[in-house]
Amino acid sequence: MPLISLLLCVLIAISPLAENRPDGSDFFSYRKIGEDYQGSYALDNKHVYYCFDKIEGADVATFHLIGKNTGYSADKNHVYYTGKIMKGAHPKTFKMSNANIACDGKDYYSYGIPFHVSDYKSFRPGYNNWSVDKNYIYYTDDQTEKDEIHSIPVGDYKSFKGLNEQYAKDIYHVYFKTKIVEGADPATFHTFLQSRYFGQDKNCVYYENKATEVKDYNKLKVAKENKNFYVDGKNFYTHEFLKMPEGTNIKHLTNIACGDWSKDQKRVYWKNRIVKGADAKSFxxxxxxxxxxxxxxxxxxxxxxxxxxxxxxxxxxxxxxxxxxxxxxxxxxxxxxxxxxxxxxxxxxxxxxxxxxxxxxxxxxxxx
Known part of the structure; x- marks a missing residue:
């Protein structure tokens, strides 16, 4: 019997059942309990794990996931996001508010980051990266290395709405991320499916938070000579809708290193500015x-x-x-x-x- 038990243990240890477990975990009680977009949660009879790393201090008996594929979990003591303790979050009241925003009765959270809301009762998750309460707009910047939540005073709470990932408006202002788009007309401002970086009102097209010389996006066409530029029948524009200077030879205009430089036979340009003193041939x-x-x-x-x-x-x-x-x-x-x-x-x-x-x-x- 001892020999059979030994052989059985060896077979189990080298079998596929023994693979993909954290070092030191208990073989017989170890099991996965869920996954999210970054990794997976698991536990055995003594410890809880996230991505094979032990979550120190986690209570196995009360540990549970919050929602499906959200990254959130909790035990009797803490709330966790991707295996890390969320300081200040309340495990007894923590729940998902909508697809990607959670709450605990005192604050709201996006991807584990607290909003630090000004008014909890009036807070409403908005469209895409936007949320709002009666005092502030909350913008979740997912273009940074770590998602960041920024707050700016709201013009009008009731009329506020997100238009896409980077534009929003109320009856008083148009917003691009955390900046007011000066001069933009909220009543006629709209965005396009082609890009989240530009929008248009009755006056002109805007690139990010700046007005451009282009009056109507729908009248622009991609230049046949260079697909990185636009033409409206008279003028040439960069991808930021900056008008190229007179004398630009669009037939020989080439982009340099996927950046903001371009050159024709005689001149070098940075965006739409002539780079003075530059030799086009060797640039x-x-x-x-x-x-x-x-x-x-x-x-x-x-x-x-x-x-x-x-x-x-x-x-x-x-x-x-x-x-x-x-x-x-x-x-x-x-x-x-x-x-x-x-x-x-x-x-x-x-x-x-x-x-x-x-x-x-x-x-x-x-x-x-």
């Missing part, structure tokens, strides 16, 4: 150096810095004093810092451990 975006731990790569092009045969440029500005031979730009992936420097000075960013290591020649560079 190109600079390599963007990406630093991370022990390595550096220059496989991509930079969006802000460029060069021609003799000069360095920042957007539409010639950097007269930049040292051409030693100028470097890029992104410190560890410290989340953009940088640009030469042997004399920093034009952007500041020294970090990775940048110092690179400048001392102690980092391997992987070239294209």
């Amino acid at each position: 190109d975006a600079l390599p963007s150096l990406y630093l991370y731990e022990g390595s550096a790569a220059d496989n991509n092009k930079d969006y802000d810095y460029a060069k021609d045969a003799h000069h360095i440029f920042h957007k539409d500005t010639l950097l007269k004093d930049a040292d051409y031979a030693t100028f470097v730009c890029g992104w410190d992936g560890l410290n989340k810092v953009a940088f640009a420097f030469d042997k004399h000075r920093y034009y952007e960013g500041h020294p970090t451990p990775l940048i110092k290591k690179y400048r001392m020649g102690k980092m391997k560079v992987e070239h294209n």
Whole structure:
């Protein structure tokens, strides 16, 4: 019997049943209890786990999921979002309010982040990224590395409504994210399915929170000569609806490095501005150096810095004093810092451990 038991344990240990369990978990009581968009919850007779990591202090007996595929869970002591304690949230009253917003009787939450609502009773989840109470508009910015909730005073609570992920309006104002779109007419303002970055009222088309020279989006067509530009029969416009200067040769206009630069046979442009002093023939975006731990790569092009045969440029500005031979730009992936420097000075960013290591020649560079 002892030999049979030993063989059975060995067979179980090497079988598929033993795979995908956290180290130290109990084989016989371990089980998954649900998943969300980031990972899965599981528990055994002693511990609760999220993505195979133990949730310290979680009470197994009272632990449960809140909603389906929401990321929220709770026990008698805490509310959790993707396995992390939500400080201040009340487990007894916590529940889902709608598809992606939760509440606990004192505050509302989006993806685990508290709104810190001004007036709980009047709060109403809105369309897409928008919510509102009688005092404030709440905008959930999901374009940042970590979702952030911003609040701005509301013009009129009753008439407020979200139009798409980035535009909203009430009877007094049009909003783009956290900014009022100055001059926009709320009564006639509307958005388009083609993009969340522009809208239109009776006066003109708006790109983000700025009015443009385009009067009617429906009269614009994609330029046959270059699909990155628009034409209305007379003028050419960038993707931000900025009118290109007179003399632009649209037939020979090419985009540079998927950024805001373009050039024709004679001139270089940043958005719709002429880059003075730039040589169109030799102009190109600079390599963007990406630093991370022990390595550096220059496989991509930079969006802000460029060069021609003799000069360095920042957007539409010639950097007269930049040292051409030693100028470097890029992104410190560890410290989340953009940088640009030469042997004399920093034009952007500041020294970090990775940048110092690179400048001392102690980092391997992987070239294209």
